[in-house]
Amino acid sequence: MSEDNERELIDRAQAGEAVAFERLAEQHAARLWRCALALGKDGHWAEDLAQETLVEAWRSLARFDSRCKFSTWLYGILRHRFLKGRPNQKAARHSSPDALGQVPCTAHTPSRSAEASEDAGRIRRAVASLPEAHRLVVELRFFAGATLDEIAAALGCPLGTVKSRLHHALEKLRQMNLEVNLFTSTGESRDSKP
Amino acid sequence: MNDLRHNCELWAEPISLLAAGCLSTDEERDVRRHFETCPDCRERFGQLTQLCGALAEAQLPVNVAENAIVERVMSAVASEESRRPLDRPQAEMIQPSPLTRSRNRWRWIMRSPVSRIAAVAIVVLAVGVAMFFQGGGGTAFAFTDFVAPILKAKTTKCKMIIETKGPPVQTLTSEVMTLDGARVRQVTELPDKSKVVMIQDWSQGKSLTLLPASKTATVLTSSSNRKDKTPENGGFFVFFRLFQHVAEDKPGIEHESLGEKEIDGRKVVGFHIISQPHDLIMWGDPKTGLPVRVEITSGIEGSVKATLSDFVFNVDMDESLFSLEPPAGYTVRKGKTDDSPKEEKDLIEMFREYSKLSDGAFPDSLDFLTTSTSFGKKAGLRMSIQKMWEDLAPGKRKPNEEQMRKLEKLMLKLAEGKLNKEQTQEIAEQIKEYIETQTQNTAEVGETQETEGFRQAQFNEVFRRVQRGLNFANKLPPSADAHYVGKGVSFGAADTPIFWYRPKDSQNYRVIYADLSVRDSDTPPNVSKGQPVSAPSRPKE
Numbered sequence: 001m002s003e004d005n006e007r008e009l010i011d012r013a014q015a016g017e018a019v020a021f022e023r024l025a026e027q028h029a030a031r032l033w034r035c036a037l038a039l040g041k042d043g044h045w046a047e048d049l050a051q052e053t054l055v056e057a058w059r060s061l062a063r064f065d066s067r068c069k070f071s072t073w074l075y076g077i078l079r080h081r082f083l084k085g086r087p088n089q090k091a092a093r094h095s096s097p098d099a100l101g102q103v104p105c106t107a108h109t110p111s112r113s114a115e116a117s118e119d120a121g122r123i124r125r126a127v128a129s130l131p132e133a134h135r136l137v138v139e140l141r142f143f144a145g146a147t148l149d150e151i152a153a154a155l156g157c158p159l160g161t162v163k164s165r166l167h168h169a170l171e172k173l174r175q176m177n178l179e180v181n182l183f184t185s186t187g188e189s190r191d192s193k194p
Numbered sequence: 195m196n197d198l199r200h201n202c203e204l205w206a207e208p209i210s211l212l213a214a215g216c217l218s219t220d221e222e223r224d225v226r227r228h229f230e231t232c233p234d235c236r237e238r239f240g241q242l243t244q245l246c247g248a249l250a251e252a253q254l255p256v257n258v259a260e261n262a263i264v265e266r267v268m269s270a271v272a273s274e275e276s277r278r279p280l281d282r283p284q285a286e287m288i289q290p291s292p293l294t295r296s297r298n299r300w301r302w303i304m305r306s307p308v309s310r311i312a313a314v315a316i317v318v319l320a321v322g323v324a325m326f327f328q329g330g331g332g333t334a335f336a337f338t339d340f341v342a343p344i345l346k347a348k349t350t351k352c353k354m355i356i357e358t359k360g361p362p363v364q365t366l367t368s369e370v371m372t373l374d375g376a377r378v379r380q381v382t383e384l385p386d387k388s389k390v391v392m393i394q395d396w397s398q399g400k401s402l403t404l405l406p407a408s409k410t411a412t413v414l415t416s417s418s419n420r421k422d423k424t425p426e427n428g429g430f431f432v433f434f435r436l437f438q439h440v441a442e443d444k445p446g447i448e449h450e451s452l453g454e455k456e457i458d459g460r461k462v463v464g465f466h467i468i469s470q471p472h473d474l475i476m477w478g479d480p481k482t483g484l485p486v487r488v489e490i491t492s493g494i495e496g497s498v499k500a501t502l503s504d505f506v507f508n509v510d511m512d513e514s515l516f517s518l519e520p521p522a523g524y525t526v527r528k529g530k531t532d533d534s535p536k537e538e539k540d541l542i543e544m545f546r547e548y549s550k551l552s553d554g555a556f557p558d559s560l561d562f563l564t565t566s567t568s569f570g571k572k573a574g575l576r577m578s579i580q581k582m583w584e585d586l587a588p589g590k591r592k593p594n595e596e597q598m599r600k601l602e603k604l605m606l607k608l609a610e611g612k613l614n615k616e617q618t619q620e621i622a623e624q625i626k627e628y629i630e631t632q633t634q635n636t637a638e639v640g641e642t643q644e645t646e647g648f649r650q651a652q653f654n655e656v657f658r659r660v661q662r663g664l665n666f667a668n669k670l671p672p673s674a675d676a677h678y679v680g681k682g683v684s685f686g687a688a689d690t691p692i693f694w695y696r697p698k699d700s701q702n703y704r705v706i707y708a709d710l711s712v713r714d715s716d717t718p719p720n721v722s723k724g725q726p727v728s729a730p731s732r733p734k735e
Contacts, residue, residue: 018271025267030260034253047263054267120252127249141214142249148216167210173249174241182248 010070014061025054028074031145035154038139039082053078075153122182134169137162202235209235213242340478340485347507349373355501358567377516393516402518411520412527462486498563536666542710544663547656549685556680556692562664569660575605587633597632670695679721683708691719
């Protein structure tokens with residue numbers, strides 16, 4: 001969706017047009033869900049958080065003033081709902097298995113699904129082993145597709161911090177990969193396989 | 195990022211961010227310039243790029259979650275919208291997408307299974323109850339004082355609530371404005387929270403009905419030459435007639451005082467005017483001499499009740515509110531009110547249409563209001579089911595009779611409004627599952643061409659036929675010795691009479707049988723429990 005299209009949808013939604021808001025929700029729901037999945041415990045909880053975020057966005061739409069991107073604003077709401085609804089989230093998080101590591105990946109085609117699933121599983125486990133602050137930025141960037149601004153809004157920290165965390169997280173993963181090959185089938189070598 | 199070729203540490207973070215796709219074009223250019231002179235950073239970048247590609251591929255598919263989230267969000271949004279005040283102008287302008295329309299319809303059906311089209315008809319019909327009020331009056335008393343302001347006011351504004359008994363129970367609220375005693379504007383909130391605006395000017399014999407949600411306007415002009423062009427079901431204006439009857443204080447009306455009580459903190463006195471099967475209760479403020487609340491109950495066992503309250507008299511009103519010109523952008527339909535004489539064949543058509551909708555059963559009575567309302571609800575329920583079916587199984591064949599009856603039963607459970615949220619959801623799921631099961635292995639028959647306008651025209655035509663038939667029976671004079679015995683009888687038996695009457699100037703009876711054949715007879719059928727069709731349950735001539 002182009003920025004102009006999104007701007008038009010936002011204007012219409014702010015005027016009370018539910019259909020326009022539905023289009024916006026369709027546009028952002030998946031990324032919000034992934035973001036929630038990175039923050040939370042399981043898929044159902046993440047669905048609830050993404051839903052609460054969008055409903056709250058509808059209620060607060062009049063206050064959106066375009067000073068940031070709409071998606072960044074949504075990530076801010078998501079963080080707010082996350083902190084409000086889950087005061088003991090950190091403890092809960094630590095006591096539960098990693099959400100992303102639990103969910104089976106089905107994005108690949110059957111011909112390479114087994115190998116790709118193995119790679120994906122290894123990568124997600126590697127990410128899960130990172131310190132919390134680093135894990136979050138990686139999951140938000142790569143699993144939720146969030147921009148740096150959106151990650152900053154979701155985590156409530158400065159942009160510079162996000163950049164720094166992402167860099168250090170990637171560097172750790174790179175080192176891990178040099179020690180233990182995480183993705184045997186990634187890149188050109190995998191693509192060239194039948 | 196100028197000349198930093200020998201300080202690779204400073205390039206480390208930008209390189210990571212570039213691999214992660216987080217740098218602007220200018221920043222990327224600087225980093226790539228550094229690569230030209232630094233093979234180590236170039237190699238690190240290659241490793242990071244491979245890593246980031248693998249991370250991106252490890253992303254989870256989200257189709258199911260995404261759809262479920264949007265569905266639930268929009269359900270919550272609609273639920274909140276339905277609780278917002280109705281004076282939000284843009285709400286009328288929303289043109290829902292097919293998806294939203296489907297969801298809204300689903301929620302709307304759960305709120306009230308009578309379609310908007312049928313609901314509009316019932317609004318018009320229900321306020322016509324006063325037509326059946328048998329005029330007359332006994333003693334001059336304060337009651338007439340409370341009627342006078344309504345009749346004499348330059349302008350009147352009030353709230354009107356129409357309640358109809360089930361199935362399904364239905365309550366509709368309107369804001370009514372009158373001007374010069376001849377022009378009426380009535381805005382009614384329908385079960386799906388949309389509105390219908392009816393503007394009538396019976397000095398011209400003309401009315402305009404607007405449905406802002408679908409932007410349709412219907413202009414009706416009376417074809418009657420009578421001075422009083424008020425049609426038989428002429429909306430709110432018929433109340434004026436009722437009040438005129440009362441104010442004229444003619445003999446024949448039973449009345450009783452109801453004493454005093456408090457309404458909204460005001461002491462009021464009440465009067466009960468009885469003319470079976472129609473009751474009118476009026477509460478007025480003895481200090482101001484103004485009416486406070488009027489309740490009119492009509493139909494068999496009080497099947498329809500209209501309550502008028504919140505009266506305001508002689509306030510300034512913009513005449514444009516009563517304009518009979520359709521607004522720009524509306525699709526306009528024009529027609530004439532049905533003033534042609536009603537005939538026996540109209541009654542037979544009514545029996546046919548009613549029995550088709552009722553598993554063959556004929557109506558319990560020929561009471562105009564009760565039977566019209568009941569028919570309107572049955573037809574509305576079916577229209578709602580058809581729309582729901584088309585939403586859930588687009589392009590599939592229409593439901594057959596058995597499927598329709600199964601769904602009617604489920605919908606009526608919802609309509610009674612006695613279920614809690616979980617039970618309601620459970621029934622809604624049963625309906626959805628039933629339609630999906632019934633249609634999953636059936637062939638596509640193509641998209642339906644039945645627009646809402648088409649359905650409305652279809653409904654109006656059938657409803658008109660039913661009303662004509664009922665009018666014919668109810669307008670027969672006592673000398674016609676008309677009787678109805680169709681209660682409990684189903685369509686089919688050629689030897690079971692359901693209705694008979696003696697036409698004007700005829701010695702023979704016309705007898706209609708359960709197969710809807712008609713035969714002449716010297717004598718009325720020998721049926722002991724005949725239900726006379728006579729005053730007061732028929733319209734005033």
